[in-house]
Amino acid sequence: MYVVATAGHVDHGKSTLVRRLTGMEPDRWAEERRRGLTIDLGFAWTRLPGGRPLAFVDVPGHERFVPNMLAGAGPVAAAMFVVAADEGWRAQSAEHLAALDALGVRHGLLVVTRSDLADPEPARAQALEQLAASTLGAVPSVAVSGRTGAGLDDLLAELVGLTRRLPTPDQDADVRLWVDRSFSVRGAGTVVTGTLTAGTLTVGDTLAVAGRGEHRLVRVRGLQALGEDLRSVPGTARVAVNLRGVDRSDVGRGDALVTPDAWRETEVVDVALRYAGDELPGTLVLHVGAAAVPARVRPLGPGAARLTLDRPLPLRTGDRGLLRDPGRHQVAAGVLVLDAAPPGLRRRGAARTRARSLAPVVPEANSPATPADPADPADPAGPDESTRLAAYVAGLHLREHGLVRRDELRALGLPELPPDSLDVGAGWCADADHWADLLGRAPEELAGWEREHPLAAGMPSDVLRQRLGVPAALLPAVAGAARLLLRDGQVRRLGTEATLPPAVEKAVRAVEDDLAAEPFAAPEAARLAELGLGTRELAAAVRAGRLLRVTDTVVLLPGAPDQARRTLAALDQPFTLSQARIALGTTRRVAVPLLELLDERGVTERLPDSSRRLAPRASTSEGR
Structure with a gap:
């Protein structure tokens, strides 16, 4: 389906034209038909020659109803601009064109109505000149008479050409449906309407109502x-969505139905301004999509400003809107959203610094958008510019934060990563310089910890994570890239042997000398205390592979199990605990836990009468 906004004219000539094209009445209210004046948005549709469906959003032309006009035209990519042959270019024509120009609408068609009442050529020439200076550029034109039907076939042919020039929307995109109407239907409940510009809606979908600062989930009950x-x-497409889970009073014009968790609602945005005067008022109304929200304007630098909105909106980089001065009844500036999550401006001179950081993309944004070529169905100007803008602003976020989640960037309209960024896994991306700094700091933090805690098994991973300021999901990637070993909640150096402090090294050597003479005469607690080997020191020696802990109070050399097996193999099988103790030259304090250790490792096996024998083909490397 294709959707076109009909704009430009103030009286019933425009609505009459839509009625002749579609056979439908676009003016929904009796007051509109009585006064011959479109007050609110009207909707109608038809099928063009060849079967293409085309929907019209008929917008009011009178200056009193420009906010309603903007709610209908805001989400629409094409416009059928209407002027009357007997009236020509008028003030409301200029304001409508200023709005379309500020919104960056690049596809359009000029229709001169009432050609049966006056020569259409003067009005056509005047209007084409005005349109050519806008983002619409050189548009096709046709003269018609809504009363007689003259020129309608030519108009239908031009509408077919217009639809062929429109860019193809991304049907897999995140949904954002700006609501322009909300009402209740008996037996069905709440229904909202809007122009779906991209993505796909399906019955049963869960959506979020955005624009009220709440996270209210609703379900799509039906679609038309x-x-x-x-x-x-x-x-x-123009769609009517029957919703479950929300009352009509809780969703209305200016709200949006969005894919849950895919959009970020924001009250502060940095924007580029097009056609702004030398000095903007401090408060204006931001019109974007179907929303109209008062906004405080803070200039940042030439062509750039920060807007603080009265309520949050689901905005992304690249969104277009306009600032309107309702007191003067005029468009103050076109708006291109640069950053929907800008940094705070808390320090003196922060606004100037921010303006300098945005400067590389502000000139492009301030220059008039390239009008679409009516003869070329491609749309070359938009995508490239959008990609460059998104990549640049993503770079600003990465330089500011260092690490950013990919889904957070996507929610801000920043799917394109700049060249100086890295996808570091686990759903995160990083600024290349920041990532290099992390990889350099990680070994330094570990070395500092080892100096402070020489007997520790390793640096607790959570301590390293906090010191580096990285999320837990990214610590494995940081450790791996920095050649560190992350295991069991501890971080150690990869491929390096554990070392002992000098005092501990001396004490362990003394134990090794004692055990070299009597391998199974485990030192008593008094001897260990004399040497200064407490629980922490013994644990460090065990981690270093210097001692074997049999129990908390029995330590031997690491080769003791192998030596015990060889000794026990010389005994008659099976053997008793007493025979083993005598053969090993030790006490029950050592013999009992040592034999239990050999049982666990499968070196020996205990028989029902409590005697033991060497297990067939047993090896001390088996077991634990």
Whole structure:
């Protein structure tokens, strides 16, 4: 489906034209039909020659109803601009064009109505000149008469050409449906309407209501497009969505239905301004999508400003809108969202610094958007510019934060990573310089910890994570890239032997000398205390592979199990505990736990009468 906003004219000539094209009445209210004046948004649709469906959003033209006009035109990518042959270019025509220009609308068609009442050529020439200076550029034009039907076939042919020039929407994109109407239907509940510009809606989908600062989830109960019940509707389309889980009073014009967790609602945005005067008022109204939100304007530098909104909106980098001065009834500036999550401006001179950081993309944003070529169905200007902008702003975020989640960047409209960034896994990306700094600091932090805690098994991983300021999910990647071993909640150097402090090394050597003479005469507690070998020192010696802990109070050399097996193999099988103790030259304090250790390792096996024998083909490397 294709959706076109009809704009420009103030009276019933425009609505009459839509009625002739579609056979439908776009003016929904009796007051509109009585006064011959469109007050609120009207909707109608038809099928073009060849079967292409086309929906019209008929917007009011009178200056009193410009906010309603913007709610309808804001989400739409194309406009059918209408002027009357007997009236020509008027003040409301200029304001409508200023709005379309500020919104960056690049696809359009000029229609001169009432050609039966006056020569259409003067009005056509005047309007084409005005349109050519806007983002619409050189558009096709056609003169028609809504009363007689003259020129309608030519208009239908031009509408077919217009739809062929429109860019193809991404049907897999995250959904953001700006609501332009909300009402209740008996037996169905709440229904909202809007223009779905991208993505796909399906019955049963769960969506979030954005724009009120709440996280309210709703379910799609039913869908209609062009008056037909459907299970699924891809963008672009005019849709009516029957919702479950929300009252009509809790969703209305200016809210949005969005894919849950895929959008970030923001109250502060940095924007580029197009066609702004020398000095903007401090408070204006931001119109974006179907929303109209008062905004405080803080200039940052040439062509850039920070907007603080009265309520949060789901905005992304690349979104277009406009600032309107309702007191003067005029468009103050076009707006291109640069950053939907900008840094705070807390220090003196922070605004100037921020302006300098945005400067490389502000000139492009301030320059008039390249009008679409009516003869070329491609849309070359938009995507490249959007990609460059997204990559640049993503780079700003990465330089500011160092590490950013990919889904957070996507929610801000920043799927494109700059060249100086890295995808570091676990859903995170990093600024290349920051990542290199982390990899350099990690071994330094570990070395400092080892100096402070020479007997520790390793540095607790959570301590390293906190000192580096990285999320837990990324610590394995940091440790691996920095050639550190992360295991059992501890961080150690990869491929290096554990070393002991000099005093501990001396004491362990004394124990090794004692055990070299009598391998199974484990030192008594008094001897260990004399040498200064407490629990921590013994644990360090065991981790270093210098001693074997049989029990908390019995330590031997690491080769003791092998030596015990050889000794026990010389005994008659089976043997008793007493025979083993005598053969090993030790006491029950050592013999009992040592034999239990050999049992566990499968070196020996205990028989029902409590005697033991060497297990067949047993090896001290088996078992634990």
